[in-house]
């Protein structure tokens with residue numbers, strides 16, 4: 198069964214090195230542009246209720262603004278304490294100028 202991809206943004210909305218939060222289907226998604234490639238993960242830190250989109254993007258890692266844990270955006274892997282759980286990642290696809298992600 199093919200996966201369902203839904204539009205989350207347009208390419209022009211997010212320049213390289215930028216990220217933003219998008220609320221989609223009741224979920225808070227972090228969308229980041231890393232050197233022209235797009236990555237989507239949960240926006241809420243796995244440590245406490247903090248929005249990673251308000252943190253810092255460096256290369257392909259995002260740093261939580263609250264206690265500084267970093268996560269790899271490609272894999273969701275947690276890189277530092279105090280967070281211990283990985284971030285959920287979502288597959289991303291491009292369709293023309295549209296950025297699509299799969300939520301299932």
Ligand code: FES
Pocket residue numbers: 242243244245246247261262263264265266278279280
């Ligand atoms: S809330 Fe993100 S590291 Fe604590």
